[in-house]
Amino acid sequence: MSDLVLVIGNKAYSSWSLRPWLFLKHSRIPFSEVHVSLDGAHAKENLQRHSPSGKVPVLRDGALTVWDSFAICQYLTEKYPQTLGWPKEAAARATAYSVAAEMHSGFLNLRREMPMNCRAESLHVTLSEDARKEVARVKQIWRDCRTAFGGKLGSKRPWLFGEFGVADAFYAPVALRFKTYGIELDPVEQAYADAILSLPEIRSWIDAAKQETEGSDPFSVGVPAK
Numbered sequence: 001m002s003d004l005v006l007v008i009g010n011k012a013y014s015s016w017s018l019r020p021w022l023f024l025k026h027s028r029i030p031f032s033e034v035h036v037s038l039d040g041a042h043a044k045e046n047l048q049r050h051s052p053s054g055k056v057p058v059l060r061d062g063a064l065t066v067w068d069s070f071a072i073c074q075y076l077t078e079k080y081p082q083t084l085g086w087p088k089e090a091a092a093r094a095t096a097y098s099v100a101a102e103m104h105s106g107f108l109n110l111r112r113e114m115p116m117n118c119r120a121e122s123l124h125v126t127l128s129e130d131a132r133k134e135v136a137r138v139k140q141i142w143r144d145c146r147t148a149f150g151g152k153l154g155s156k157r158p159w160l161f162g163e164f165g166v167a168d169a170f171y172a173p174v175a176l177r178f179k180t181y182g183i184e185l186d187p188v189e190q191a192y193a194d195a196i197l198s199l200p201e202i203r204s205w206i207d208a209a210k211q212e213t214e215g216s217d218p219f220s221v222g223v224p225a226k
């Protein structure tokens with residue numbers, strides 16, 4: 001039995017939890033899950049018990065605790081080099097670091113105005129100018145990476161850099177948000193989003209999110225699109 005334990009938040013809402021969870025599942029690395037609800041009177045206290053930062057995700061590997069989605073994925077790529085979490089080729093790898101880091105540190109408007117909600121479908125929000133620029137930037141990243149690296153001649157793989165990697169795990173919650181909020185995509189962007197959305201691991205995350213009973217009304221943000 002693996003010593004790895006991933007502490008995650010509500011599957012409906014916790015986009016940061018989804019990233020290392022997806023990377024672990026897709027890489028077939030055995031681990032167990034501990035769920036901490038992000039809602040309720042004792043949420044903060046429970047989070048603090050599991051996490052030095054008071055936030056999820058957190059990975060426990062025996063006595064070691066690793067927190068923050070980026071650090072967890074980096075730790076996993078080092079511990080399990082067979083996962084090919086980062087591309088082998090230096091320029092592709094540098095670009096993969098850049099786009100994953102850009103997601104990790106940016107897109108605050110997009111994240112605030114289009115929160116991940118795996119239980120909701122067809123929501124409509126009126127995005128601010130800043131959020132619209134961030135949506136356009138995500139789409140540009142997907143197109144650029146697919147053109148320059150992922151979709152190179154001969155590659156049948158749908159991912160940003162060839163093999164599924166950390167960068168794909170970092171953009172997976174955005175593909176879910178684009179679907180939930182009905183963001184229009186061009187064919188290249190849509191093909192990438194569809195590849196993410198049809199992963200069996202993503203289907204199983206969404207199914208589990210729909211079974212969760214705790215949390216707010218799924219339509220508390222945005223309104224169902226007509």
Ligand SMILES: N[C@@H](CCC(=O)N[C@@H](CS)C(=O)NCC(=O)O)C(=O)O
Pocket residue numbers: 009013014015016017038044047054055056057067068069070104
């Ligand atoms: N930079 C962190 C962000 C983690 C984060 O904000 N997690 C949210 C859940 S998606 C959380 O724990 N929120 C609880 C809180 O802030 O009290 C990461 O990449 O893991």
